[in-house]
Structures are given as C-alpha cells and as structure tokens.
Amino acid sequence: MKTNIKVITSTTREGRTGIYIANWITLVLEDRPEWNVELLDLATINLPLMDEPNHPRLQQYTHEHTKHWSQKIQDGDAYIIVLGEYNYGFPAPIKNALDYLFLEWKYKPVGFVSYGGISAGLRSTQMLKQVVTTLGMMPIPEQVNIPFHANFIDENKVFNPDEAIIRSANTMLEQLHKWAIALNTLRK
C-alpha cells in the first residue's frame, strides 16, 4: 500500500527559488513505489493570513480556503517542508499555513528540506521544529540541508543536486517512511 506524502513549500514571493527544490524532491518521490506524492505549493494555495474565528482544534471552519487546506493535509500520512530562511527564522507563509489547522497534522512525521546561504536554512529548521511539535507532529532528525542552493539551480530553473544532497535525501526518505508506517498505527 502506498503512503501519502505532501511536499509543502514555505515561500510565496515573486521570483522565489524554493519551488525548484520542491519540484526536485517531488520528482524523487514520484520515482519511489512506496509513496503517493502531492506537491502543495503555498503560492498556489494562496491562504490569506489566518482568518478563522475559532481555534483550529474545534475544526469549525468558516472559510472555503480552510476547508480545502484541511482536506489536503488530512489526506497526508507524512510531510516534507521545503524550508527557506528569512532573517534567521522561518518564512511567514509556512507558519501561517501550519496555524490554520491542528488535528490534521497530529501524529504525523515531517522531514525538512532546508536551503539558504552558508547556514543552509538550519536556523529556520530549528525554529520550525518547536512549532511542529506543538501540533503533535514528529520532526524526524534526518534532514536535507542545502547551503548556497542557488548554485544548484540552472538556467532552466531546474535544481541539480550533488551526491551529498542525494545521499541525505535517500536517508531522510527511508526514515520518513518508517515513521509514517509507525504513526499510522498510532492514529488508528
């Protein structure tokens, strides 16, 4: 049986580069028989700043955009967040998208593919781990951290990983699948 995984972008600005990395990891997952992958691009999903009147825990959603987002996230057994770093922290769109929901995230594993300058988005990742654990998610320790990511993006906007990045992605996906199976049992 295939495991549903959602790849989620974290940046939405015009000219953003995170989408090229998200496209790459989505293709990697499409090649693997154990995963059923969907890319959830926050720029397309276009959530406004969190505007629900009730706490997400109650799931009393009043807006169509929230109901749509809820269904997409409910459908996931695992997530990959393709995480940029803005001012040593996580970009606002991903925090906003996380805040919209609560139970939909619970008891599910998340892997990070982070990118940035010399720190490769690590500060952002460490910060977002605090948030996802509050939602009951399991941020797995294996992650893909890409320093100077722009060097791997060619003129056709394709992300071309080196051997080290490919190795870390393989390790992360292997572990993420184990967590997804284990936490599926917990959710039942």
Ligand SMILES: Cc1cc2nc3c(=O)[nH]c(=O)nc-3n(C[C@H](O)[C@H](O)[C@H](O)COP(=O)(O)O)c2cc1C
């Ligand atoms: C508002 C802003 C803040 C940034 N802050 C950081 C930072 O703290 N650390 C870092 O490594 N890169 C930082 N950068 C550079 C980004 O890593 C780089 O622009 C990257 O492409 C951003 O992701 P995006 O293209 O998906 O928006 C920043 C970029 C922007 C636009």
